[in-house]
Amino acid sequence: MTSRLPGFYTLPVEERLRLIASLCDLTPDEAHALLPGQGLSLDQADKMIENALGVFVIPFGIATNFLVNGESHFVPMVVEEPSIVASASNTAKIVRKAGGFTATSTGRQMVGQVQVVHCSDWESARQRLLQKKGELLARANEARPTMTARGGGALDLDVKVLNGNGDRGWLPMLVVQVTIDTRDAMGANVIDTMMEAIAPDVEAITGGTVYLRILSNYTDTCLAQAQCTIPAELLGTKTLDGVEVRDRIIAAYAFAELDIYRAVTHNKGIMNGIDAVAVATGNDWRALEAAAHAYAARGGRYRSMTEWEIGEHGELVGRLELPMPVATVGGATSVNPVAKTALKLLNVTHAAQLAEIMVSVGLAQNLAALRALVTEGIQRGHMALHARARQAISSPVKQ
Structure with missing residues (x-):
């Protein structure tokens, strides 16, 4: 199985689901759980929280192209923000060409x-x-x-x-x-x-x-780390060469290291990806947020969660270390059928592996944001996806 699926986003939704179900060996029930109204039942919701009235539906997608520790992974993401899945997939493709992410974890x-x-x-x-x-x-x-x-x-x-x-x-x-x-x-x-x-x-x-x-919830004894090393030529755009983009990314990172107003937004972008995977897999995204931001301030000053530097041969080297108290058993991961399907899509065997993939997603999300900010700006692709979403919402529903 490979998570590299060129043109996947151009397929109709039904065809995407059939393809992923086939590649990930989903049962009909597991695939069916991803359809609107077929996942978490009202009876299950009523047992999960008090005063339940219904269920709130958020889009469930997958980021493609992720290669972590030499293994391909489809990354499930539950999120309403249009650009998060696209940016994670596109950046993972760049990192994949450079050998993928290397990730480790310290324990549970x-x-x-x-x-x-x-x-x-x-x-x-x-x-x-x-x-x-x-x-x-x-x-x-x-x-x-x-x-x-x-x-x-x-x-x-x-x-x-x-x-x-x-x-x-x-x-x-x-x-x-x-x-x-x-x-x-x-x-x-x-x-x-x-x-x-x-x-x-x-x-x-x-x-x-x-x-x-x-x-x-300050879990500094439950850490995961991810790293990527990217040759500068893979970072270039139509108008900027890779070395220029690399140097601009370093400058953008320095901005976040030095200024709390920038650091908060910088780190929020990292958590965009991590939270989306946490929600998809039934994990406590609030605990992850609390621990991550506290860890970013552990030295007495709130700073960038990521580190970026120029490598020995001119490559861009990125690192991210965060507390990752995630689970593959218990809680919503065992109750919500969508979360069960998400874990199967990820093809993880234990919580430490899930943590390593999630911190890799955070690093990818940060690189995507920095590269966009220092080249064409964040709004061009972002607003195009927003416009598509607004158009879809305002169009009549086909019966």
């Missing part, structure tokens, strides 16, 4: 926290908790034995004291922070259950009062 470790207040001796309480680390980790794992059976579970525990002097009138507090391997699940419910399980023991050990028992 997430963090849970227990907040303790009203301790009489903070440092003594901290030491007692560290002495009981083994027992607390065991208690956490007892709460979700299926996670440990899969090779995951609570791995480590640390304790920190916050606001020990009671500054600004706030309570001093002690925070128990547990590192948990969630395997192929996003793990929010697992982590919350574990934190609630150890809370009584934490109170008994410290003599304090537990308030919050909750996961953290």
